[in-house]
Amino acid sequence: MIKTVIAGPCSVESREQLRQVTAALAAMPQVKLIRAGVWKPRTRPGGFEGLGEPALQWMQELAQEFGVQYCCEVAKPKHVELCIRYGIVTVWIGARTSGNPFMVEELCSALAGSGMTVMVKNPTSPDVSLWLGAIERVLQAGVAGVGAVHRGFAMYHNQGYRNAPLWEVPMTLRREMPEIPLLCDPSHIGGRRDLVAQLANTAAQFDYDGLMVEVHPDPESALTDAPQQLTPAAFTDLLSSLSPVASHLSPVTSQQLIPLRRQIDEIDHELLSLLARRMEMSRQISFIKRDLQMPVYQSGRWADVVADRMEQAAALGLDADFTRALLEKIHGESIRVQLADKA
Ligand code: PEP
Ligand code: MN
Numbered sequence: 001m002i003k004t005v006i007a008g009p010c011s012v013e014s015r016e017q018l019r020q021v022t023a024a025l026a027a028m029p030q031v032k033l034i035r036a037g038v039w040k041p042r043t044r045p046g047g048f049e050g051l052g053e054p055a056l057q058w059m060q061e062l063a064q065e066f067g068v069q070y071c072c073e074v075a076k077p078k079h080v081e082l083c084i085r086y087g088i089v090t091v092w093i094g095a096r097t098s099g100n101p102f103m104v105e106e107l108c109s110a111l112a113g114s115g116m117t118v119m120v121k122n123p124t125s126p127d128v129s130l131w132l133g134a135i136e137r138v139l140q141a142g143v144a145g146v147g148a149v150h151r152g153f154a155m156y157h158n159q160g161y162r163n164a165p166l167w168e169v170p171m172t173l174r175r176e177m178p179e180i181p182l183l184c185d186p187s188h189i190g191g192r193r194d195l196v197a198q199l200a201n202t203a204a205q206f207d208y209d210g211l212m213v214e215v216h217p218d219p220e221s222a223l224t225d226a227p228q229q230l231t232p233a234a235f236t237d238l239l240s241s242l243s244p245v246a247s248h249l250s251p252v253t254s255q256q257l258i259p260l261r262r263q264i265d266e267i268d269h270e271l272l273s274l275l276a277r278r279m280e281m282s283r284q285i286s287f288i289k290r291d292l293q294m295p296v297y298q299s300g301r302w303a304d305v306v307a308d309r310m311e312q313a314a315a316l317g318l319d320a321d322f323t324r325a326l327l328e329k330i331h332g333e334s335i336r337v338q339l340a341d342k343a
Contacts, residue, residue, distance in 0.1 A: 001245045002203070004147075004183060004210030006071065007235055008035035009217075010225040011048065012055035019062060020217040024232035026066040030239055033090060035212055038072045039079055040224055041096045048223040056086035063087065071119075075103070077110035084114055089144075092119035095151055095188075098134040099123025108141035117145035119183065119212075124163075126153040128172045135173075135180060147181040148173060149212055150203075152189035162191020162228070165199070167206060187214035187228045196230060197238040204242050213238065278330070279337050286338035296338045302331060 007025055012018050018036060025031045036059060040050040059070045071090035074080050075097045083091055091111075097103050098120050111118060118138050123130045131148070138146050150170040152163025159165070174182050184206075186199030200211055216222045219229035230238065289296060306327055313323035 002208060002211055002242060004032050004181065005030045005239070006033045006035050006183070006210065006212040007031050007215045008070070009037070009222070010187075010214045010229060011037040011040050011223055012051055012058065013048075013223050015058045017217060018055070018058050021215060021232065022062050022066050022068060024217065025215065026068050028232075028236065028239070032069075034068050034070045035092075035214075036070055036072055037224070039075060041073075041075060041094055042224075053082060053086075056082055056088065059088065060086045074107060077106050080107060080110035080114065080116075083116075089115065090117040090119070092121055092149060093134065093138070095121045095124045099125060099127070099130050101130075101133060101137070104134045104137050108137050111138070111143050112141040115144045117147070118143050119147040119149050121149045121151050121185070122153065122169065122173075124154040126155070126164075126166050126169050128169050128176070131169075131173055132176055135177060147183055147210075148177070149183045149185050150189075150208075151185040161189050161195065163189050165189050165202075167202075171206065181209040183210035183212050184208045185212045187212075187225070187230075191228050193219065193228060193230060193234070196228065197234075197241055200238055201242060204245060207245070275330070279334065282334040282337050283341055286341040289338070290341075296335055305331075 005028075007028075009017065009021055022034060025034050036055070038050050038052060038055045038059075040048060042049060056072075059072075062068070063070055069090065070088055071092065072083065072088060073094045074083060074091045075094060080091065093104065093107060097107070120131065120134050120138060123134070135146060135148060148170070150165075152158075152161060153166050153169065155164040155166075157164070170182060170184075173180075184200065184203035186196045186203060190196050190199050196213065200213065203211060213235060214225060214229040215232055215235045216226075216229035217232065219226055219231060222229050286296065306324070309327055310320065310323060313320065
């Protein structure tokens with residue numbers, strides 16, 4: 001269930017900008033923490049790189065005035081030191097840092113014993129071990145709290161998003177570390193205002209524990225990430241668009257699922273038996289190919305198989321991308337089995 005809502009500008013740009021957005025967010029009871037970038041990791045040099053220490057000073061003053069708490073990204077031990085000096089008790093490790101174990105180690109030395117809460121964004125590559133490793137290092141450092149933030153992955157084919165969501169990666173992280181709260185950052189996944197609310201709703205359906213959303217008083221004029229930041233009004237709409245998720249189901253309600261789940265179990269068992277039979281056929285074919293001195297991979301036959309199955313899938317109403325991915329997975333395994341028999 002979405003319990004932790006963090007919102008705020010990509011970057012602190014001026015005292016007035018921070019004040020305006022803070023006033024708007026302080027009036028939203030769901031917002032637990034205000035995010036505001038102080039040091040900005042830019043992909044290419046020359047852009048706005050954040051205001052540094054003066055921004056922290058404004059954050060300290062406005063935290064007092066509005067009774068709010070801020071959080072920001074830290075990428076160097078010096079950043080941690082400055083955050084501590086200005087009373088910031090929650091920080092995050094950004095996507096460009098979390099994939100670098102040397103930097104994570106250095107940050108952890110600075111964070112150890114600081115009493116801070118640390119959120120770890122996923123590294124830019126979809127390597128769940130790297131993400132888990134960064135979280136493990138932070139846990140070992142002994143901090144007050146640890147969370148994970150899913151902000152999507154830099155892929156060549158990014159599925160129309162700024163960063164491909166690849167929801168299965170954070171789900172693997174959650175399976176490995178069920179006790180770590182998992183937040184979604186739909187702003188950096190979407191990269192476009194019009195995608196943010198829909199992604200936040202998807203995150204709610206994956207049962208995330210929280211959201212981190214970029215909100216700016218005047219997004220069009222933002223110095224960083226202008227296309228993806230929401231106005232406070234659009235963010236209010238996003239919050240009210242989140243469909244309610246029950247914290248627990250009554251036994252009577254969940255009874256309705258039992259017969260359907262039983263059928264799904266049976267179907268899965270049938271699917272696996274069929275796949276085992278199919279692999280056995282591949283194995284038998286591999287012996288014949290060997291005798292005939294045929295290569296294992298037969299591109300003409302594979303093209304025919306794909307065309308035939310895609311047609312069947314379309315008639316059955318199955319999604320084309322899903323069907324193609326499934327066929328490729330099955331064919332990949334068939335090739336592996338045949339190559340193993342050749343070895
Ligand atoms: C940010 O939160 O503004 C940011 C730079 O995030 P990420 O590390 O996910 O790119
Ligand atoms: Mn940003």
